[in-house]
Amino acid sequence: MITVNGLRKRFGATTALDGMTFTVQPGQVTGFVGPNGAGKSTTMRVVLGLDAADAGEALVDGHPYRALCHPLRHVGSLLDAAAVSPGRTARNHLLWLAHSQGLGPRRVDEVLDTVGLTSVARRRAGGFSLGMRQRLGIAAALLGDPPTLMLDEPFNGMDPEGIIWMRRLTRELAAGGRAVLVSSHLMSQLQDIADHVVVAGRGRVLADASVTQLLAAVSDGRVTVRSAAARAAAVLAGGGGSVTVAGDGTLVVTGLPAEAIAALLSRNGVPFSELAAHRATLEDAYLELTRDAVEYRAADPAAADPAAADPAAAAPAATPGKAL
Amino acid sequence: MNAFADTLRAEWTKFRTIRGWVIGTVAIVGVIVAFGLNPGMKGSCGTNGPGSECALPVGPGGEEVTDNFTFLHQALTGDGVVTVRLTAMTGVGLGNPDEPSHAVEPWAKAGLIVRAGTGRGSSYAAVMVTGGHGVRMQYDYTHDVAGSPGGVTAAAPRWLRLSRAGDTVTAAESVDGGRWTTVGTARPRGLPSTVEVGLFATSPQHSEELHAGLMSGAMGGPTQVTGTFDHLATRDGWTGTAWRPDVIGAPSGPAGGASGGVGPDGGALGSERAGDAIRLTGSGDIAPAVAGAGGLGVSITQTLVGTFVALILAVVVGTVFVSAEYRRGLVRTTFAASPDRSRVLAAKVTVVGGVMFVAGLAAAAATVVLGQRVLRGNGVYVHPVPAGTEVRVVVGTAALLAVAAILALGLGTLLRRGVTAVTTAVLLIVLPYLLAMTVLPGDVARWLLRVSPAAAFALQQASPEYPQVANLYTPADGYFPLAPWAGFAVLAGWAAVVLAAAAVTQRRRDA
Numbered sequence: 001m002i003t004v005n006g007l008r009k010r011f012g013a014t015t016a017l018d019g020m021t022f023t024v025q026p027g028q029v030t031g032f033v034g035p036n037g038a039g040k041s042t043t044m045r046v047v048l049g050l051d052a053a054d055a056g057e058a059l060v061d062g063h064p065y066r067a068l069c070h071p072l073r074h075v076g077s078l079l080d081a082a083a084v085s086p087g088r089t090a091r092n093h094l095l096w097l098a099h100s101q102g103l104g105p106r107r108v109d110e111v112l113d114t115v116g117l118t119s120v121a122r123r124r125a126g127g128f129s130l131g132m133r134q135r136l137g138i139a140a141a142l143l144g145d146p147p148t149l150m151l152d153e154p155f156n157g158m159d160p161e162g163i164i165w166m167r168r169l170t171r172e173l174a175a176g177g178r179a180v181l182v183s184s185h186l187m188s189q190l191q192d193i194a195d196h197v198v199v200a201g202r203g204r205v206l207a208d209a210s211v212t213q214l215l216a217a218v219s220d221g222r223v224t225v226r227s228a229a230a231r232a233a234a235v236l237a238g239g240g241g242s243v244t245v246a247g248d249g250t251l252v253v254t255g256l257p258a259e260a261i262a263a264l265l266s267r268n269g270v271p272f273s274e275l276a277a278h279r280a281t282l283e284d285a286y287l288e289l290t291r292d293a294v295e296y297r298a299a300d301p302a303a304a305d306p307a308a309a310d311p312a313a314a315a316p317a318a319t320p321g322k323a324l
Numbered sequence: 325m326n327a328f329a330d331t332l333r334a335e336w337t338k339f340r341t342i343r344g345w346v347i348g349t350v351a352i353v354g355v356i357v358a359f360g361l362n363p364g365m366k367g368s369c370g371t372n373g374p375g376s377e378c379a380l381p382v383g384p385g386g387e388e389v390t391d392n393f394t395f396l397h398q399a400l401t402g403d404g405v406v407t408v409r410l411t412a413m414t415g416v417g418l419g420n421p422d423e424p425s426h427a428v429e430p431w432a433k434a435g436l437i438v439r440a441g442t443g444r445g446s447s448y449a450a451v452m453v454t455g456g457h458g459v460r461m462q463y464d465y466t467h468d469v470a471g472s473p474g475g476v477t478a479a480a481p482r483w484l485r486l487s488r489a490g491d492t493v494t495a496a497e498s499v500d501g502g503r504w505t506t507v508g509t510a511r512p513r514g515l516p517s518t519v520e521v522g523l524f525a526t527s528p529q530h531s532e533e534l535h536a537g538l539m540s541g542a543m544g545g546p547t548q549v550t551g552t553f554d555h556l557a558t559r560d561g562w563t564g565t566a567w568r569p570d571v572i573g574a575p576s577g578p579a580g581g582a583s584g585g586v587g588p589d590g591g592a593l594g595s596e597r598a599g600d601a602i603r604l605t606g607s608g609d610i611a612p613a614v615a616g617a618g619g620l621g622v623s624i625t626q627t628l629v630g631t632f633v634a635l636i637l638a639v640v641v642g643t644v645f646v647s648a649e650y651r652r653g654l655v656r657t658t659f660a661a662s663p664d665r666s667r668v669l670a671a672k673v674t675v676v677g678g679v680m681f682v683a684g685l686a687a688a689a690a691t692v693v694l695g696q697r698v699l700r701g702n703g704v705y706v707h708p709v710p711a712g713t714e715v716r717v718v719v720g721t722a723a724l725l726a727v728a729a730i731l732a733l734g735l736g737t738l739l740r741r742g743v744t745a746v747t748t749a750v751l752l753i754v755l756p757y758l759l760a761m762t763v764l765p766g767d768v769a770r771w772l773l774r775v776s777p778a779a780a781f782a783l784q785q786a787s788p789e790y791p792q793v794a795n796l797y798t799p800a801d802g803y804f805p806l807a808p809w810a811g812f813a814v815l816a817g818w819a820a821v822v823l824a825a826a827a828v829t830q831r832r833r834d835a
Contacts, residue, residue, distance in 0.1 A: 049663045050656050051834040066663040069327055077660060083653035085342060092341035100334035100661040102326075140657070 001026055001179050002075070002148055006056035007046055009203075016042045017053065018203035024181045026147065029174045031194030032183040035290055038200040040183045041079070044152050048077055060148065070101045076141030077150040081133040081157070086126025090117055090136050093125055094143060101144050111139040116165075130157030138169070148179045155189050167193045187286035197282070199289050206289045211282065218280040218288055223258045225251045225265070226274035232265065239264040328671065331662045335671040339645065339679065348641040349679055352634040352725065353687040359630025360691030360698075365622070367704035378621065378705040380613050381445035381573075383465040384513040388707060390528075390620075391444040391465075392573035392608025395437070396595045397522025403489050404562025406436055406521050409501065410453050411481040411601075412552040417530050417545075425530075428475070430456030431794040432527035434551025434604065436486045438493055439520045440512070444573050447512040450524065450610070451484045451495035455549065459484075460792070461495035461508040465612050468792035469508035471497050487560070491515060501555070521558070522567060523595075525551040525606035528794040533766055548593065548607040554600045569595040573608060611793045613707065615786075616801035621705025623786035624714065625802035627695030628688060628721055631784065632757055635728055638684075639749040642676050642729030647742035659835045666827050669737060673730050673823065680729040684722030692718055709786045720783025720808060727812070727819050728753050731777060734822035737830055752818075753777045760799045769798070770805040777818045779804070782811025 002024040009017040017039045024030045032040050045051040047058040049065035060068065060075050068074050084093055094108040112118045115135040120128070125136060134157060141149055151170070155163050170193050174180045184190055190197065197214055199207040207214060225232065226249055233243045233251055241256035253261055258277040265272050339345055369378035383389040413434055417425035435452025449463035451471075459471030459482065476482045483498035493515070495507040531544030558564060571593050596603045615623040649655040662668050692714060699706050709717075732749040739745040756776035760769035773779050782804035789797045797803035804811055 045656070045834070048656075048660045050659055068663065070330070071663055072661055079656055079660075080653050083657055085338075085648060085652060085654060087343060088338075088341050092337065096334045096337035096341065097657070097661055099337050100330055100658075102330045 001061055002047055002150070002181060003059045003062075004043060004047065004056075005058070007043060007053045007058060008055040009042060009046065009051065009053050015203055017046070017056075020056070020200065020203060020205060022198045022205055022208050024148065024150075024179045025196070026179040027174060027177050028195035029170050029180045029182055029190075029193050031187075031190035031197040032181055032200065033185065033187050033190060033197060033286060034200035034206075035185060037202070038290075039203040040185075040200055041152055042203075043200075044077065044079060044150055044181075044183065047150065048075070048079070070144065072097065072101045072144035072146060074144070074146055075148045075150055076144060076146040077152075078134070078137040078141045078154055079152050081130060081137040084125040084128075084133065084136065087124055089122050090125050090128070090139075091121040093136065094139055097140055097143055103143065107143060107145075111142045114142060115139040131159055131162045134158055134162070134166075138166075147177070148181075149173060150181045152183045153185070154182060155184065155186075163189075187282045191282050194282075199286060201290050207285075214285045215280050215282065218285040221254055221257070222278040223253045223256065223261055224274070224276045224278065225253055225261060225272055227251065227265070227270060227272040229270045229272075231268075232270045232272065235264060235268045235270055236261065327662075327664070328667055331664075331667050331671040332674055334661065335668070335675045339675050342648075345641050345645065348637050349683050352637045352641075352680070352683045355633040355637070356628065356630040356684075356687035356721075357691050357694075359633065360627040360695035362698075365626070365699060365704050366702050367621070367699075369621075369700070369703045369705045371703035380620070380705075381443075383445050383612070384440075384447040385464060385466060387466065388613040389445055389465045390573075390609045390611050390613050391446075392606075393433075393524045393526035393571075393610055394593050394595060394604050394606030395442065395520075395522055395524050395570045395572050396567050396602060396604060397437075397439075397442070397520045397570065398564050398566050398568055399518050400521045400558065400562040400564060401518040402561050403487075404521075404558055405485060405487045405560040406438075406558045406562060407483065407485045407501070407555065408436055408523060408553050408557070409481050409483050409555040410434055410476050410551055410553055411478050413453065413455060413476055413549055415455065415527060415547060415549045417547040428455035428549055429527045429530055429547045429794065430454065431609070431792065432525075432547065432549035433460075433610070434525040434549060434553075434606075435523070436484050436495075437522065437524045437610075438486050438488060438512075438515070440515055442520055442570060442572060446520075447514055448610070449486065449493035449495065449510045449512045449515075451486055451497065451507055452524075453482050453484070453551075455527075457792070459497045459507060461510065462610070462792065463493070463510035463512050465610065466790065467510065468790075469495075469510075471495075471507035472505070483555075486521075488515075488519070521562065523551070523553055523556065523602065523604055524610070525549055525604035526608045526610060527606060528609040528611070531794070531796045533796060533798070546607055548605055550603055550605040553602045553604065556602060571606070609793070612788075612790055614790065614793050614795045615707050616795045616797065616803065621707055622699065623707050623802045624692055624696060624709055624717060625784045625786045626699065626704075626706070627691050628717070628784055630691070631688075631721055631724070631781075632754060632761075634684070634687065634725060635757075636750060636754050638680050638725045638729040639732040639753055640746055642680070642732035643736035643745045643749055644742055645676055646672060646733050646736040647740060647745050650740040651742060656835050665830050669823070669827055669830065672733055676729045676733050677726040681722045681726035684725035685718065688718040688721035707787055713786055716808060717784050717786055720780075720812065723812060724780045724783055724815065727780065727815050728777060731815065731819040731822055734819060734826045737826035738822065757781055757799075762800075766796075766798060773799055773811070774805050775814070777815045779806050779811040780815035782806045783808045 007017045007020040046053045098108050112121050115138050196210050228249050236243050241253045244252045380388040381391050413428050415428035432455040433452040437450035439448040440446040447464050451461050453476045458473035461469040483501040485496040487494045491511045494509045496504040498504045527547045527549035530547045534543050593605050696706050735749050736745040756772040757778035760772050785804050789803050
């Protein structure tokens, strides 16, 4: 379990952390999302005792990280998959880590098997693809069989198969009772694996809620109805809904659930061809929350780039997020 | 302690699993051995058939000595006193054969001597006037006591006196033969009841440093001195007037045989008497034998010339062992695994220091033992040294490599960038040694070898430096300005300061 409480840190004139506070609970995957510069990586480095915070504290199982004797038995982490010696084999990389925790080569072979690197264990890590390095980093995180895991952008560089594997692995780890923190700048990657989401922006927590709560907060209960009948609007308004006529025979109804709308229209003999409840995605919630917190917002392409006005020369729109 | 053992084991695993570092360590052993066993040096000792071996006389203390001088002497038994007056010293120097100098060598000697015998290496006590170091009492080759300063002229002659009483010989000097001042007393080792008493004169090899542009070297040659004596007298138990001339260790004749010899200028070595006046012309020295420009042969230090190449490798491995982690960000993984950064630094120091020490020890031990044989096989005279010195040179070479690599590791931690750190370490540790060995004039070279980490090369000095023996005591000949362990302390001091700075910065800094 990780407790982050009131972390503040400045790098020169830049405020990296501005009162970051949250808790990572056991038995669930906590998503840690936010745009670039939100302070996700800095928070993780502070938790691991790598960076010192100017104020606040970060505790692992109730202790500061630096007080842990064999810390990898408490928290496993993946910060930067590229941080390996290119000349050392995957197995030897894990072996020195194991030795530092008082563990032996048998545990190394186990985690290599878990992440599926057994066949390349004796190859130099310098020749690994980013996806293989991510697996090696996961193996290192699992080495001490820790109750808490902290993975910074684990999906980066992974092929679709790897992403599926990683999602399943994180869910399994949480199902086994571990506290799992997974950071990403793409909310969509956390859609089906996170039980809880911490949304960060400008060094602060913007939202800290379960996925269910977060979706409910963004969903506004709008239902779209398509009907050619002119009296449809009157029927629905009479039934207690608030109706906006969008033209083309489309009505947007709020204040009535979709089932009630269907029953109301049928009872009054009003024909309708389409009935759709508007469901918010995690992505919507995220965009809503981080609207003001995006550090590097792409300028309106039309305004910023004259070439964009010419459809033939449309440039790919920049999106907030780390380049993959 | 258990946590340190785990960190240490992890760092050792890190070290042994990078092929380049292991190869570098093996290469350290390789270059030391290769340089030691393939010396470019050739000599003539023992290469011209039987009789050409270079054998030096051995003094009473077991050390090798030079014992060449002109001697006017007689055997006298029991206690007694001998006095003489020295009125002039003139010299011939042949450093440049075309232009012989007439200066008296600073360590040219003329005076009285009491010896156990005429054999070379006999124990003795002597009182003498020197060319440039005043009156001295010397005994048994390695001992030297200063009397009054100044030389000798016809207007200001010097009276010298040696008194024997049992095992003790007392030396005294006087300006008028009336008021005597004791210079010193000595108990030469195993002085028999009957001793050879008399006058002697000798003058050592001249040598000077030569600097021409970027090249440096030494030049020199043999010299001779002529001492003019009168009022030679014995009393208080010693009687006899049958003074016998000899040239001991004459370069062109059997030792102690002829009454004369051929001097370095082709002129006569020996003695002439004109009435009361006696002129003694001699060349050589009565002193411990030294290696170097003014002496003969080399010391065992010569076998370890490959050390500086090994040092470059040790410095590179020591630096990169830590800077490579910063380069890849691997240091975060290291500190996440072992949050006590000083413990990590201590573990790295132990691994690098231990590896380099073991490599240096193996290489130096093999090279000193085998390299001496190779040099002797090539006809080079290698001064034998006591076993303790040999062990110190071997262990010292290992310690030098180990601590230099630790210093480099500290620099790597402090500077983090491999290229910067390696450059700094080489500039700081290896370059001062190379400059001191090659192009720098003696004084600057000696200063560098006092203050820079290269001072630790003093650990490799095998032959002691005698202030009373004329020689060029240059680093290139294996003479260093600091005592062995003092030189090592300079390097250790550098390493301690840099490591302390590294430990503090690394604790404060975000990883």
